[in-house]
Amino acid sequence: MALLAALQLPSDAESCRRFCQEALQARHVGPAEQRQLYERLPWLMQRLHGWFALSNPGLEEAVLRTFHPQGPLSPLFAAMETPAFIFPLRKLPPRTLKTVLAASNSNFRFRDYNNRQMEDLNQSLLAVLGMDRLSRTSGTSGELEGLALTAQEFVLTTLVYFLVAEAPVIKPSGSSSGATGSSGASGTGGTGSTGWGQQQGSGGSGGSGGPGGTTGSRGGRQQGMLSSTFERLLLAHLHAYLPHRQYEVARAQESRASLFLTRLFHEFLIEQRPQSSVSLVLQCFSDVRLQPAALHSCRLVLLHIIANPCLRQGCEETAEQLMFAARGRNARITRELSMLGPAVLQMLCELLRKLQSQKEVGLETISSMTRLWLILLQPWKAPRLYQWYLSLRSPEPKLEAPAPATRSAPTRPVDVALLGLEPEMAGEPPVPQVPKDFVEEEALGALSATTRLAAAAGLTAAAVQVAASSAQAAQLVPGDGDAISWRNYVAGFQGAYFLLESILSTPLHAELCLELARSCAGWDRGPGLLANVGLTAASSARSSWGNAPAPTAQQLLRQRNAIQALKVLAQVLLCFSDTQLLQVLHSCPPQDIGVWLLEYGVVLEHPMLPIFEDSLRPQLLMAVSVTWAALLAAAPVVELQPLLAAVSRQLQHSPHWAGHFPALEETSKHKPFAETVLKEIGQARPSEPAASAAAAPAAAFAAAVPQQLEFRGPEWQRPVRGGELEQLLCIAYWLANAIDRMLGRCPVMTPCGPVPQTEWPRVLGNWKFTLFLTIALLLAVLW
Numbered sequence: 001m002a003l004l005a006a007l008q009l010p011s012d013a014e015s016c017r018r019f020c021q022e023a024l025q026a027r028h029v030g031p032a033e034q035r036q037l038y039e040r041l042p043w044l045m046q047r048l049h050g051w052f053a054l055s056n057p058g059l060e061e062a063v064l065r066t067f068h069p070q071g072p073l074s075p076l077f078a079a080m081e082t083p084a085f086i087f088p089l090r091k092l093p094p095r096t097l098k099t100v101l102a103a104s105n106s107n108f109r110f111r112d113y114n115n116r117q118m119e120d121l122n123q124s125l126l127a128v129l130g131m132d133r134l135s136r137t138s139g140t141s142g143e144l145e146g147l148a149l150t151a152q153e154f155v156l157t158t159l160v161y162f163l164v165a166e167a168p169v170i171k172p173s174g175s176s177s178g179a180t181g182s183s184g185a186s187g188t189g190g191t192g193s194t195g196w197g198q199q200q201g202s203g204g205s206g207g208s209g210g211p212g213g214t215t216g217s218r219g220g221r222q223q224g225m226l227s228s229t230f231e232r233l234l235l236a237h238l239h240a241y242l243p244h245r246q247y248e249v250a251r252a253q254e255s256r257a258s259l260f261l262t263r264l265f266h267e268f269l270i271e272q273r274p275q276s277s278v279s280l281v282l283q284c285f286s287d288v289r290l291q292p293a294a295l296h297s298c299r300l301v302l303l304h305i306i307a308n309p310c311l312r313q314g315c316e317e318t319a320e321q322l323m324f325a326a327r328g329r330n331a332r333i334t335r336e337l338s339m340l341g342p343a344v345l346q347m348l349c350e351l352l353r354k355l356q357s358q359k360e361v362g363l364e365t366i367s368s369m370t371r372l373w374l375i376l377l378q379p380w381k382a383p384r385l386y387q388w389y390l391s392l393r394s395p396e397p398k399l400e401a402p403a404p405a406t407r408s409a410p411t412r413p414v415d416v417a418l419l420g421l422e423p424e425m426a427g428e429p430p431v432p433q434v435p436k437d438f439v440e441e442e443a444l445g446a447l448s449a450t451t452r453l454a455a456a457a458g459l460t461a462a463a464v465q466v467a468a469s470s471a472q473a474a475q476l477v478p479g480d481g482d483a484i485s486w487r488n489y490v491a492g493f494q495g496a497y498f499l500l501e502s503i504l505s506t507p508l509h510a511e512l513c514l515e516l517a518r519s520c521a522g523w524d525r526g527p528g529l530l531a532n533v534g535l536t537a538a539s540s541a542r543s544s545w546g547n548a549p550a551p552t553a554q555q556l557l558r559q560r561n562a563i564q565a566l567k568v569l570a571q572v573l574l575c576f577s578d579t580q581l582l583q584v585l586h587s588c589p590p591q592d593i594g595v596w597l598l599e600y601g602v603v604l605e606h607p608m609l610p611i612f613e614d615s616l617r618p619q620l621l622m623a624v625s626v627t628w629a630a631l632l633a634a635a636p637v638v639e640l641q642p643l644l645a646a647v648s649r650q651l652q653h654s655p656h657w658a659g660h661f662p663a664l665e666e667t668s669k670h671k672p673f674a675e676t677v678l679k680e681i682g683q684a685r686p687s688e689p690a691a692s693a694a695a696a697p698a699a700a701f702a703a704a705v706p707q708q709l710e711f712r713g714p715e716w717q718r719p720v721r722g723g724e725l726e727q728l729l730c731i732a733y734w735l736a737n738a739i740d741r742m743l744g745r746c747p748v749m750t751p752c753g754p755v756p757q758t759e760w761p762r763v764l765g766n767w768k769f770t771l772f773l774t775i776a777l778l779l780a781v782l783w
Helices: 002-007 012-025 031-039 041-051 057-067 074-079 094-103 116-122 151-161 228-241 256-270 275-280 292-306 309-315 335-355 363-377 379-392 441-457 461-471 487-492 500-504 507-520 560-576 579-587 595-600 618-633 638-653 667-680 695-709 726-743 760-765 767-782
Strands: 085-088 134-136 144-149 748-750 753-755
Touching (some): 002 012, 002 041, 012 041, 012 057, 031 041, 031 074, 041 057, 041 151, 057 228, 074 151, 085 151, 094 256, 151 228, 151 256, 228 292, 256 292, 256 335, 292 335, 292 363, 335 363, 335 595, 363 379, 363 507, 363 560, 487 579, 500 560, 507 560, 560 579, 560 618, 560 638, 618 667, 726 760, 760 767
Antiparallel strands (some): 085 144, 134 144, 748 753
16 A cells, blocks of 8 residues: 555655655555555554644645545545554653543542532543443453544544653564554554554554654654644634634533544643642742743644634623623523633643743743733634634645745734733744734724834934934724623633733843843843853742853843743733723632632632722732833844833823833833832842951842852752752652641641652752662661
């Protein structure tokens, strides 16, 4: 069979080209060929993971046409309704794994809502698949080996699994097991397995190789890398299985594939861990959800769900559609959003706790998290934003590969309301433009000229005032409703808005804003030794820039990731300077996180902090002040000016923020404002050089001693110190948790999350002490 012969080719590019060519040209696939295709389906999906890394536009279109839900292979996958494929147990996320182990118990029941753990089970994949999908090995032992899936379910599972999977290992053809054999669906022998999937009844083990490949190394992709091919294929499956409708269909009429795909996103991508064990997750563990591909795909899924017109029908309140309890019609959200929306919020809270101690997290990761959070907060922007995303990542294949895109001047005004929400793409980020429907022909030329004038005037810092005045003409395009009409949504997800202070205060955001605020106040440091340093989180407790010297403000404003982070922060202020949104939030009870979050089991805890007490919380006001001072320092950056002008205009007209911040065009007030903010947060102006050289070491020593003695808090909050190993610290952490549980102690709540009260096991994290203690015990026992 030509399709299987294409999989044997060692080169990913040649194998992809040949396979797609044969699949698209095939007129009819007979039963024998279908049988062979089913046997090699796990290996095909593993090769597909490698094809996602190819950057050839022609191959991208070929893959999209071949594996599209309307493509030639989808009918073949849908025709096989027998669960003949096993997804291995070891590849399941912790939440699904716990569900499978619980379901293997003979006393298992689905509908026991009195137990919190049973609620995890009722929302799991097994609630859709059923108990009979637990696959066991043949023989007397009958051990669990995975989930039995149909061909269509296996394709969907492996597609979502790409976001969390490691790069595939392609073994030499000599080390692979036999490629022949009968179909696993018939229960006879044969080898149809790869490293992470096999056919039920096949003779090969889950770790055997596939029928091709010439190298023994991992494929050409890295874990978590962005792939435009995968994103377009993901959007195509979202359109096919979770289509947009004017009204939501009844639960009984919803397709099984739709329910299955929603559970896949929930368990593989968003909430991988069961809720009952979230508090026990160690902060030092890496999280695959922090990878760029996982965060961006989560954003695409959430945006697709929120942009669904049926959400607006059921939740938005308009003049023709009032939603009062007295009329018997309450606001409601779609089933997909009721499951994934609160789960996204819990994921963000968990990741924010991790970022307090994560050692290697880039500024791009925090910006991507913030964009995901902003999409959850602003459903009125979702339809227009989603259409812009689809114009950049079309789910529909093209017959010919598109020509290489060239960056040209925008023909329409910039859509300021969407700046900072750009999709993750390689190279220069795209610029959102106002839709043609919102711009009249006579106004188009004037607005474009004004935008060009603002850009030209902003080339120099001396013309910030002129640029800001010109950018005032760039009005915000209205969305599909506003915060008033979506008041039911805002009240139902109020806890999501409580993350504002924590987002602004993440270590890298705080360090970035502090450095720029010092520049705005004229407290610049001298040029650093490195002209361009990577923006990674702290490996040292003293700075968020690691062991490298912190970059100066001028260096930061020349780095693309820093500018994108500032654009995202400006979008955050644009959202929360909306007078209507603040009015709705102020009218809600301050300690209420929302009915839809409560139904899911979300509780009000760190990092969720209320926005209002009687008025705005002073800590939140200070965090916003530092952020605005940093954005004022970045006013000379051309691409930030339209967004900063819109933020400045809303801050001046909002009754909650008015009087606290200077306007963008009031350049004479920028420096005094930044100085005041820095003094209020305890920053001191750089002191003059010491009079004598002998006084300098003494002053430095006197300044260093208090810093070493200022730490107060549990030992588990300290970073990894010299002589300590993370693996030993994890073991010590588990030991401390076990001791607290035996003694009935409650964990200590800290800004990083709950930590054990028992602190003495921390000494076991030092490998020298642990090695000495082990040797001493062995000598005492064996002497």
